[in-house]
Amino acid sequence: MPNETSSATIIDGKARSEAVMNELAPRAKSLIERGVNPHLTVILVGDDPASRVYVKSKVKACQALGVRSTVATLPADTPESALLDKIDQLNNDDSVHAILVQLPLPEGFDERRIVQRVAPGKDVDVFHPLNAGKLLLGAPGFEPCTPKGIMALLDGIGYDPAGKNAVVVGRSNIVGKPITLMLLRRNATVTICHSRTPDLGAATRQADLLIAAVGKAGLITGDMIKPGAVVIDVGVNRVEGSKKLRGDVDFDSAVKVAGAITPVPGGVGPMTIAMLMLNTLEAAESC
């Protein structure tokens, strides 16, 4: 039984993502050999510094696999109609297999309208209602990158969610809702908590598997974690006055209680990018 002096296994997302990338390399190579050059286009609107860093990592991952990447950079004051036209143009371009509109968009854009414009076959983010609907129904299709990365991390440590109490903190379309569906599909009993959950700690203490995806630095402290639980921290929070990234989990107190935990950085983040590469190759393979 873990106690004050015990320490969790640190789940190394960087190492696991490198292993995934190594598995993907021959898939990319065989596509290229048969004349299909997998191609991801990222649309970056405005100059959000964090988004620029994320986009750079995506481009780097493409380069590592010999996957073509294009970054379409548009100024923040681009009219929405021009952005929609750009997406239409990429939808109709047979050399482009995957399209990602980097979020958040600058204020004033109708985010839902824009991400839904991406053709379902190129929608590696799984934002289009057709793809989101398939996920809900358990039909074959793309799975969103971050939740897919979480499942790969769990599989990597041999953790089977079947029959476990999973608690997801956060109900976003990008992580909270899809990871709930994916854990349910793997036979976990899933509870979703959010800003209106009255006693968050009471809920999280029931979790054998705790997924924190709310975007609040250090929200989950050690006393809110069941001893021995597997804790997955999706948070990437920039704290004012510091260059350091902080997760949604207070790592120092959590590591003393959890059985296994992902660090920030070096946990879920690198897995998201590896899964984006996987989705890009899947999109190219099915073209």
Ligand code: GUN
């Ligand atoms: N911004 C932060 N994470 C993501 C992501 O997974 N997809 C997109 N499109 N934008 C993001």
